[in-house]
Amino acid sequence: MRHVSLRGLDVSRIGLGTMAMSGYYLDPDSSEAESIRTIQRAVELGVTHIDTAEIYGPYANEELVGRALSGRRDEVVVATKFGLVSHSGAGPGTLDSSPANVRAAVEGSLRRLGTDRIDLYYQHRVDPNTPIEDTIGAVAELVAEGKVLHLGLSEAGPETIRRAHAVHPISALQTEYSLWTRDPEAELLPLLRELGIGFVPYSPLGHGFLTGTIRSPEELRDDDWRKTNPRFTEGNFEKNLRIVDEVQAVASAVEASPAQVALAWLLAQGDDIAPIPGTKRVSRVEENTAADGIALSAEQTQRLNDLAPASGERHEEAQMAVIDR
Numbered sequence: 001m002r003h004v005s006l007r008g009l010d011v012s013r014i015g016l017g018t019m020a021m022s023g024y025y026l027d028p029d030s031s032e033a034e035s036i037r038t039i040q041r042a043v044e045l046g047v048t049h050i051d052t053a054e055i056y057g058p059y060a061n062e063e064l065v066g067r068a069l070s071g072r073r074d075e076v077v078v079a080t081k082f083g084l085v086s087h088s089g090a091g092p093g094t095l096d097s098s099p100a101n102v103r104a105a106v107e108g109s110l111r112r113l114g115t116d117r118i119d120l121y122y123q124h125r126v127d128p129n130t131p132i133e134d135t136i137g138a139v140a141e142l143v144a145e146g147k148v149l150h151l152g153l154s155e156a157g158p159e160t161i162r163r164a165h166a167v168h169p170i171s172a173l174q175t176e177y178s179l180w181t182r183d184p185e186a187e188l189l190p191l192l193r194e195l196g197i198g199f200v201p202y203s204p205l206g207h208g209f210l211t212g213t214i215r216s217p218e219e220l221r222d223d224d225w226r227k228t229n230p231r232f233t234e235g236n237f238e239k240n241l242r243i244v245d246e247v248q249a250v251a252s253a254v255e256a257s258p259a260q261v262a263l264a265w266l267l268a269q270g271d272d273i274a275p276i277p278g279t280k281r282v283s284r285v286e287e288n289t290a291a292d293g294i295a296l297s298a299e300q301t302q303r304l305n306d307l308a309p310a311s312g313e314r315h316e317e318a319q320m321a322v323i324d325r
Helices: 032-044 060-068 099-113 132-145 158-167 188-195 236-254 258-267 282-293 298-305
Strands: 003-006 009-012 049-051 077-082 118-123 148-154 172-176 198-202
Touching (some): 118 132, 132 158, 148 158, 236 258, 258 282
């Protein structure tokens, strides 16, 4: 597995997002044991970048990651996030990046992960009630104490990124980016490259859409959260299949899976990009990591570059409301 640098933080250029292991994508056949095997198999395959968050579960996902990495902690970069859980009483789902909450959050994450430091610590969502300077200042204190090694932001807009970076160097921005979410190309990627900040795309497979395994909204269970995602709803779903069809055509030409082609395209966008495809299956992590060895031709890359944008917002209204833009 090749590696990239996120402002000095060395990571495998394909990581593993673990959110799906704690109930976010319904799979009655999955298990905690399978999730742990998936994390351990990823490490065996050269993945050194494992991404979690205190809100996943909540809390359960960090505990799972901690158990899976027991005895192998020094082999990986562990990334987690704060700011979507208020530890002053409001609880999960409440934006809180106040300095006091940052300190409470890090202690809980360290305990659940069974570690003495967090390699990459993200603000999960920008808190409009706390100046970003105060939040980053609090995390910078944790860096001085050795509890955090690198700082990150998730779904932060250009102004917030500049203000945060002026307080303490930001190593990575995590935002959705894929063949059906090209928004970062306009402002974010140029800004990150200007400032020397690495980019960690989440949902690089479009919440599973780009794998080509879902051909109709009816294939999703009624309680699957994607049922309410605008891009999976009737009308938009059918329009977005054209993206999958193009990815499948390229995949056939290079004898790869659509997921591998979608990841290979993303990797071709720069040597400062480290996507974290999520899964809770050993077979899927094997498939995803193999994308590191796929090289698309200039013509194939351009064919994918020319795809029209996806139809529909990337999140429902309530989720879009907490994204800093």
